[in-house]
Amino acid sequence: MKKVVNKAFIFLFVISQIACSGTGGHEEKKEIAKPLENNATQTSSTEKIILFFGNSLTAGYGLEMDKAFPALIQAKVDTLGLNYKVVNAGLSGETTASGNTRIDWVLNQKVDIFILELGGNDGLRGISIEETRKNLQQMIDKIQAKYQDCQIVLAGMQIPPNMGQDYTAAFRAVFPELAEKNEIMLIPFLLANVGGEPELNQPDGIHPNEEGHKIVAENVWKILQEILKPEAS
Template sequence: MLKLKNKQLELNFRDRDFNIFLKLCYFSLVIMLLSCGSDSAKKADKTKTVPIKTEIKSTAKSTTKKILFFGDSLTAGYGLEDVKDAFPACIQSKIDSLSLNYIVLNAGLSGETTAGGKSRINWVLNNKNIDIFILELGANDGLRGIPLKETRKNLQAIIDAVTQKNPTIKIVLTGMQLPPNMGIDYTTEFKTIFPELAKKNGLELVPFLLKNVGGISALNQADGIHPTMEGHKILANNVWVILEPMITL
């Protein structure tokens, strides 16, 4: 009798274990189905078309043209209260009044010689797309009595650097003259440098930048060399005569 009871208990335990096993299998099956469903959903999400964001950058370049004035204290507006009173800025005002699409850049440096200009020209031209280049240098060479051969050579080097940067740049050379106290031979040869270089290189020429200003005390500062604000307006007119036909074609 005891053996039968033990046998019965053993069967009961086996049934209970089997039921637990079935439950575990059922639970595992549910987990697997849910997991497969989740993976399928993820795969389905991955197959969806994802819109590509395209950044459209404008390739249109500014149409504003640039005029660079490269010179000494005359270009820099030495002695004036504001550089906006210097002749390059006066020319900008003329341009604006005609609604022309040009901007003036002033690269004047007081005390600059042709040698100094030669050494900094590449730096000034760097990353600048210049359309018209106004070269105003040489006066300080003459006042210091620098050998004219050197002045001519330096000016030619500056012209070469500009044309090498961009052969399409239009160059305007501003002529200069010296007071007679420098000696007739020196002053005469100095005066000829500018028209000769202009002719040789096919440049536009302002015959004498200080025309109607040089030697007139009322239009110059106390040093008798640097123009007043009124004097700069005249300088601007002297350049404008040559520049206007170039930018209004």
């Protein structure tokens, strides 16, 4: 475990250097991802929605959408014969502040399971912990107010220690603290066993490649399957 965490810090340190220089990585904007079906606008009234709301990691930066981890989750759901559609609402460069603005539009469609994957870009920019926590809490509040039965899963993230040990520890703690406070499920670290592994990332050393996304999908599935288990049995 110690080896993995250290590699993750190396991986995230590279991200921070690129983010601070403004030359790429999570700073690059791209079109918002679409639902993972060609006829996505024609949703069955009985079909449930799993929505992934995040940044370039969710959007599958550098890959075809069917190779990104949300699409791999759709494949797992289909294999189990469950009546769920996965919607990839990832947007590269997204922060918790911009996400908090965009989420109102995203929530115009009914959501049954909402995976919230934001915060990484906040940490890389040194945004105050209080601001990140506030934005994440407001997004959670909006989801719960709009759809009381929606299951929320929060994706945890880590940052390198170059912002200082206090900031690094406080940032890491935001995610489990919010998960406990709101009684929602937590993915401890989205990039576990992927960050810092060159063979699992694209040449930029930042974004997972196809093999890396497979592992990210497993990290997500470990938590998501607990929600889906009753329907799969």
